[in-house]
Amino acid sequence: MSNKSKSKNKFQAPKGMRDILPKDQPYWEKVRQVIHLSAKVFGFERIDTPILEEKELFIKGTGAYTDIVEKEMYNLTTKGRDKLVLRPEFTPAIIRAYLENGLSSLPHPVKLYSIGPIFRYGRPQKGRYRQSYQANFEVIGEQDPILDAQLIQLFFSICKKLGLKKLITQINSIGCSECRPSYRKKLTTYYRSNKKGLCSDCQRRLKQNPLRLLDCKEPKCISIAEEAPQTIDSLCDNCSNHFKGVLEYLDELEIPYILNSRLVRGLDYYTKTVFEVWPEDEDGRQISLCGGGRYDKLIKLLGKKDIPAVGFAIGLDRIINLIKEREIKIVSKSAPSVFLVQLGDLGKKKSLKLFEELQQSGLKIASSFSKNTIKTQLKLADKMNVRFALILGQKEAIDKSIIVRDMISGSQEVIPLSKIVREIKKRIKK
Numbered sequence: 001m002s003n004k005s006k007s008k009n010k011f012q013a014p015k016g017m018r019d020i021l022p023k024d025q026p027y028w029e030k031v032r033q034v035i036h037l038s039a040k041v042f043g044f045e046r047i048d049t050p051i052l053e054e055k056e057l058f059i060k061g062t063g064a065y066t067d068i069v070e071k072e073m074y075n076l077t078t079k080g081r082d083k084l085v086l087r088p089e090f091t092p093a094i095i096r097a098y099l100e101n102g103l104s105s106l107p108h109p110v111k112l113y114s115i116g117p118i119f120r121y122g123r124p125q126k127g128r129y130r131q132s133y134q135a136n137f138e139v140i141g142e143q144d145p146i147l148d149a150q151l152i153q154l155f156f157s158i159c160k161k162l163g164l165k166k167l168i169t170q171i172n173s174i175g176c177s178e179c180r181p182s183y184r185k186k187l188t189t190y191y192r193s194n195k196k197g198l199c200s201d202c203q204r205r206l207k208q209n210p211l212r213l214l215d216c217k218e219p220k221c222i223s224i225a226e227e228a229p230q231t232i233d234s235l236c237d238n239c240s241n242h243f244k245g246v247l248e249y250l251d252e253l254e255i256p257y258i259l260n261s262r263l264v265r266g267l268d269y270y271t272k273t274v275f276e277v278w279p280e281d282e283d284g285r286q287i288s289l290c291g292g293g294r295y296d297k298l299i300k301l302l303g304k305k306d307i308p309a310v311g312f313a314i315g316l317d318r319i320i321n322l323i324k325e326r327e328i329k330i331v332s333k334s335a336p337s338v339f340l341v342q343l344g345d346l347g348k349k350k351s352l353k354l355f356e357e358l359q360q361s362g363l364k365i366a367s368s369f370s371k372n373t374i375k376t377q378l379k380l381a382d383k384m385n386v387r388f389a390l391i392l393g394q395k396e397a398i399d400k401s402i403i404v405r406d407m408i409s410g411s412q413e414v415i416p417l418s419k420i421v422r423e424i425k426k427r428i429k430k
């Protein structure tokens with residue numbers, strides 16, 4: 001629908017939110033199907049959590065000074081005065097569910113995935129929505145760098161199945177509680193000496209979260225960030241070896257990556273590995289199709305248990321936009337095999353039950369019970385590329401027979417109703 005005809009309507013979808021129309025559903029179905037299959041192959045189990053969560057969970061988990069928490073949460077207060085938010089991301093909610101439901105007593109790693117909407121009150125633009133959809137994966141309980149690499153492998157494997165190529169991993173390590181403080185100090189000193197050249201947001205962030213200055217998109221801040229000290233030069237031995245391990249596994253898998261010293265990600269919980277995957281041909285648009293990293297201290301922060309974890313989330317809206325932009329044909333239109341044509345009152349009545357029988361038998365069937373003429377119904381069958389039309393009129397209903405019309409040759413044959421399923425299945429096989 002054009003914007004013009006949209007604006008005539010009194011009611012519209014809320015800003016930054018949109019309807020996913022029937023014509024787009026095949027893309028969503030295909031992407032979800034590939035994700036469910038791949039998640040199984042990689043050993044993930046599905047978990048669904050509420051769309052609403054306690055506000056405090058994200059203040060503590062995502063971080064009080066992140067853009068998400070400072071500016072982007074949809075807040076509501078219930079009649080009981082509970083402060084809830086529409087989830088702006090999955091991770092803290094999945095960890096809450098893991099702790100609350102005693103999943104920590106399962107053999108580790110515990111691998112969980114979810115698919116669903118997230119809500120962020122940001123400025124809507126291409127590929128950025130206020131309601132968007134993520135497939136989120138978390139691997140809880142182990143430090144091994146192979147797990148970080150396997151998540152990236154999982155993403156590339158999903159993309160391969162969807163025909164998406166030319167993607168590049170952006171990867172960095174932002175250290176741990178041992179090595180990050182000294183890096184933070186170096187970075188703060190560097191930025192203090194360049195403070196005048198920074199945007200007002202960065203001047204403010206410098207005190208609370210200096211790492212975030214590295215990924216500011218303001219041109220003047222980008223050029224200052226280019227000369228900033230790099231995290232990987234300040235990593236402790238443990239973080240450095242871990243990062244080397246991740247990169248070696250990526251080399252082994254032949255997954256394309258570049259070290260991006262300015263990639264810090266906008267969420268507070270990350271330690272060690274952080275990564276995003278971008279389309280290769282986006283000339284500077286830097287649109288992340290997925291993003292994630294290791295978060296070895298979040299579980300302790302939310303539940304006192306010192307358990308490491310790593311995860312990432314795929315932006316489904318962006319994956320689908322890219323599939324469309326690149327005109328990738330992923331939608332296999334499989335036409336129904338038979339179209340049930342009904343004529344006259346008795347034919348119409350008897351067709352109702354026959355429709356049920358045909359679809360229970362596993363045949364892909366179409367019909368249009370509200371259309372009464374044979375011409376209109378055959379035209380529809382033709383449009384749908386159906387192989388056979390089954391015609392049930394007054395005479396056939398009385399004789400307990402049905403006409404099978406081959407839609408390619410136009411030839412017709414009368415078959416006893418009791419044999420129709422077997423007969424059609426035989427003909428389709430041929």
Ligand code: HAM
Pocket residue numbers: 088089090091120122127128129130131132133134136137138276288289290291292293295310311312313314315316317318
């Ligand atoms: P994130 O980078 O905020 O990470 O989001 C992951 C992906 O979701 C992004 O790369 C993007 O594709 C998509 N996305 C996020 N916000 C929007 C939006 N407003 N419109 C369209 N797409 C969007 C997280 O959410 C972390 N929880 C990922 C994670 C899981 N880290 C560890 N485990």
